[in-house]
Amino acid sequence: xxxxxxxxxxxxxxxxxxxxxxxxxxxxxxxxxxxxxxxxxxxxxxxxxxxxxxxxxxxxxxxxxxxxxxxxxxxxxxxxxxxxxxxxxxxxxxxxxxxxxxxxxxxxxxxxxxxxxxxxxxxxxxxxxxxxxxxxxxxxxxxxxxxxxxxxxxxxxxxxxxxxxxxxxxxxxxxxxxxxxxxxxxxxxxxxxxxxxxxxxxxxxxxxxxxxxxxxxxxxxxxxxxxxxxxxxxxxxxxxxxxxxxxxxxxxxxxxxxxxxxxxxxxxxxxxxxxxxxxxxxxxxxxxxxxxxxxxxxxxxxxxxxxxxxxxxxxxxxxxxxxxxxxxxxxxxxxxxxxxxxxxxxxxxxxxxxxxxxxxxxxxxxxxxxxxxxxxxxxxxxxxxxxxxxxxxxxxxxxxxxxxxxxxxxxxxxxxxxxxxxxxxxxxxxxxxxxxxxxxxxxxxxxxxxxxxxxxxxxxxxxxxxxxxxxxxxxxxxxxxxxxxxxxxxxxxxxxxxx
Amino acid sequence: xxxxxxxxxxxxxxxxxxxxxxxxxxxxxxxxxxxxxxxxxxxxxxxxxxxxxxxxxxxxxxxxxxxxxxxxxxxxxxxxxxxxxx
Numbered sequence: 001x002x003x004x005x006x007x008x009x010x011x012x013x014x015x016x017x018x019x020x021x022x023x024x025x026x027x028x029x030x031x032x033x034x035x036x037x038x039x040x041x042x043x044x045x046x047x048x049x050x051x052x053x054x055x056x057x058x059x060x061x062x063x064x065x066x067x068x069x070x071x072x073x074x075x076x077x078x079x080x081x082x083x084x085x086x087x088x089x090x091x092x093x094x095x096x097x098x099x100x101x102x103x104x105x106x107x108x109x110x111x112x113x114x115x116x117x118x119x120x121x122x123x124x125x126x127x128x129x130x131x132x133x134x135x136x137x138x139x140x141x142x143x144x145x146x147x148x149x150x151x152x153x154x155x156x157x158x159x160x161x162x163x164x165x166x167x168x169x170x171x172x173x174x175x176x177x178x179x180x181x182x183x184x185x186x187x188x189x190x191x192x193x194x195x196x197x198x199x200x201x202x203x204x205x206x207x208x209x210x211x212x213x214x215x216x217x218x219x220x221x222x223x224x225x226x227x228x229x230x231x232x233x234x235x236x237x238x239x240x241x242x243x244x245x246x247x248x249x250x251x252x253x254x255x256x257x258x259x260x261x262x263x264x265x266x267x268x269x270x271x272x273x274x275x276x277x278x279x280x281x282x283x284x285x286x287x288x289x290x291x292x293x294x295x296x297x298x299x300x301x302x303x304x305x306x307x308x309x310x311x312x313x314x315x316x317x318x319x320x321x322x323x324x325x326x327x328x329x330x331x332x333x334x335x336x337x338x339x340x341x342x343x344x345x346x347x348x349x350x351x352x353x354x355x356x357x358x359x360x361x362x363x364x365x366x367x368x369x370x371x372x373x374x375x376x377x378x379x380x381x382x383x384x385x386x387x388x389x390x391x392x393x394x395x396x397x398x399x400x401x402x403x404x405x406x407x408x409x410x411x412x413x414x415x416x417x418x419x420x421x422x423x424x425x426x427x428x429x430x431x432x433x434x435x436x437x438x439x440x441x442x443x444x445x446x447x448x449x450x451x452x453x454x455x456x457x458x459x460x461x462x463x464x465x466x467x468x469x470x471x472x473x474x475x476x477x478x479x480x481x482x483x484x485x486x487x488x489x490x491x492x493x494x495x496x497x498x499x
Numbered sequence: 500x501x502x503x504x505x506x507x508x509x510x511x512x513x514x515x516x517x518x519x520x521x522x523x524x525x526x527x528x529x530x531x532x533x534x535x536x537x538x539x540x541x542x543x544x545x546x547x548x549x550x551x552x553x554x555x556x557x558x559x560x561x562x563x564x565x566x567x568x569x570x571x572x573x574x575x576x577x578x579x580x581x582x583x584x585x
Contacts, residue, residue: 330513337514337541372513372541379539392536395506395515408513408541416506416515416555416577425575427506427515451517455504455575 006054017045017121033117035186039248047120047240051233058129062136065226072222073144081217082148087345087482088280089215093145094154094344096208099172099272101141102162108134110180110188111234117185120244123237127185130193130234137227144223154477157343166471167341167450168271171401174447175264182443186241190254191261194238199302200265201231206297207273210287239309246310256439258306259314263432266298266320267327267400274328275335278358279349280482289361294324316432323430325362329369330405337376337390338403340464341471342479348376351487352494364411371409380488381495393467396449398426399433421445503567505529506577508555509537515577522568526552526561533580548582555579 020028029035035044053061082090111134114127145158161169180192205228212221245254274290288296299321303313314320336346350358350373358365379387394403395416404427406414417428421441428434437444450467453459459470468478500523507518516536520529530550538544551560555577561570572578 333541334514369513371511371543375539375541375543387540390516390536390540392519393517395517403514405514408511410511412511414508414513414515416508418555418577425573427575427577454517 006052010052010054014122014125015045029117029119033113033184035119036184037186037245037250037253039244039250041119043244043248044120047122047244049122049126049236049240051236053129065229066136069140069223069226073219076219077147082151085217086282088347088349089217090152091344091346091482092276092280093220094157095272095276097141097145097155097158098161098343101138101158103172103176104134104138104141106176107180107192108138110192114185114189123189123241126234126237130237133230133234137230140223144219154343160472161343164472166343166473167396167401170450172268174401175268179261179264186245187257189238189241190257193235194242195258195261196265197231197235198238198305199262199298200269201228201235202297205231207277207287207293211277211281211285214285214287215281242309242311251310255311258311260436260439262314263316263436264400267402270328271331271335271402275332275346278328279332280347283354283357290328291325291361319432326407329362329365330407331402333369333372334394334403334405337388338394339479339481340389341467341473343473343477345479345482347482347487348373348485349483349487351490368407368409368411377488377491380485381492385485393451393454395427396451397429397433398449399436399444400429401449402429404429504574505572506575507533507536507580508577509533509542509580510582511542512537513541520567522566524567525564527563529567530580545582547585549585550580551583553579553581
């Protein structure tokens with residue numbers, strides 16, 4: 001039977017909709033799940049995605065993608081790449097898989113709800129593909145690290161992290177639950193497809209893919225390039241949704257959704273991507289700095305997309321552009337300090353050469369972040385490793401769930417952004433985190449940070465052992481310096497030579 | 500006498516810390532407890548200075564011998580710890 005060209009049938013098939021006779025429209029599409037903005041169905045029926053694909057084409061292309069990714073893995077499985085890899089690079093993989101793999105399953109559920117509840121037939125069609133994409137991403141990013149569990153049980157956290165009460169996992173879940181699991185399909189699309197996937201996924205996938213290729217890890221590089229090709233397609237669901245929102249007088253609500261989600265995910269990516277790029281990848285293998293990636297892929301591209309849609313830059317845009325040059329440095333030091341609470345092994349890796357690079361990329365680094373590392377290095381050189389391990393907890397932000405930190409040393413600007421709400425004192429990492437809370441306090445008020453839980457007696461015994469048990473970190477899993485502090489040797493030798 | 504958690508924001512450190520102290524502690528004792536977690540760990544020692552305590556954003560420091568219970572500081576309030584001339 002001859003097949004019609006896609007263009008001959010696609011629009012009418014995609015736009016097929018129905019008028020309910022036996023139930024009310026609001027029963028079929030409950031406003032709190034479908035569209036709390038009350039935009040007419042006729043408007044949603046104008047949804048027109050820029051990238052069109054039929055199911056037949058989708059399956060064919062996805063099969064090719066999977067075949068490519070899995071065959072590269074199979075071909076390289078017999079090499080000893082991972083056995084010989086730099087341990088800090090392996091930490092990047094452990095962090096990535098733990099943070100991302102099961103979040104993809106969550107994203108699958110999110111897309112599934114768009115598939116069910118969106119009033120726009122075209123959006124339901126696109127979200128179906130998005131749902132299948134995310135299912136693939138979950139499966140492939142569980143399967144690939146599974147072969148590495150026998151090498152190092154921290155890789156098992158690809159499966160464990162999302163279900164654990166580890167502080168970093170709580171941070172990821174809190175942000176992703178907010179952005180993609182607990183809102184109506186319209187707001188979810190703006191937050192997930194546009195602010196998260198269009199705005200920020202590039203940095204994780206393209207940036208890390210380049211670094212992985214430089215490291216010779218073609219399995220991982222190929223994997224995330226394959227994933228990003230899906231993201232680039234289904235991320236486009238957000239654009240027509242925003243066009244319809246703006247056209248129907250809902251620009252302010254759309255802007256607020258963008259502003260909330262973009263900041264929340266940016267702060268997660270500062271840890272997930274910023275730290276590996278600027279600290280863990282060996283100097284000679286680094287592609288670009290995190291700030292350079294963020295400036296090009298986010299600062300320029302996302303800004304242009306926002307303005308093209310008739311939206312504004314988020315109100316905190318200037319703060320954001322500053323933040324891409326500072327925040328991940330604070331978190332690099334904080335996560336390294338509390339390294340025994342991680343499912344990966346961070347490296348300090350601030351030897352003299354690395355510091356010169358950091359100073360070049362981030363002028364003033366030595367005078368600020370470097371001051372804290374000076375004290376840490378001094379302790380390590382003098383054999384006082386125990387002095388580098390904190391004896392108390394960092395205060396965790398009631399929004400981002402990550403340590404509240406900022407610039408140390410001569411640029412010291414650390415600050416709590418407190419808020420009292422209904423008699424409870426909340427603490428935030430920035431005025432933007434506090435602003436997010438203030439937009440909808442009843443959404444966030446009940447959540448307890450890890451520190452709140454500690455003070456409420458949920459963590460027993462109230463010590464490091466109790467905290468590690470609470471976070472499900474078993475012996476052999478808790479983090480340590482990936483290089484066994486070897487990066488300090490250069491300082492030790494310099495001091496020895498000076499004596 | 501009661502265990503009393505406050506938040507330490509120590510000058511030149513990069514992170515806020517949970518600081519368990521006691522309502523009977525003087526401000527000098529609270530400062531010493533905060534210094535234990537920051538100085539020599541992530542902040543370089545400054546032996547010629549003393550560490551004074553103030554509310555976040557305040558310009559005036561608490562008297563060094565004032566007890567925490569007398570200050571009106573709330574549990575989990577953020578305090579700044581600043582190097583000052585002795």
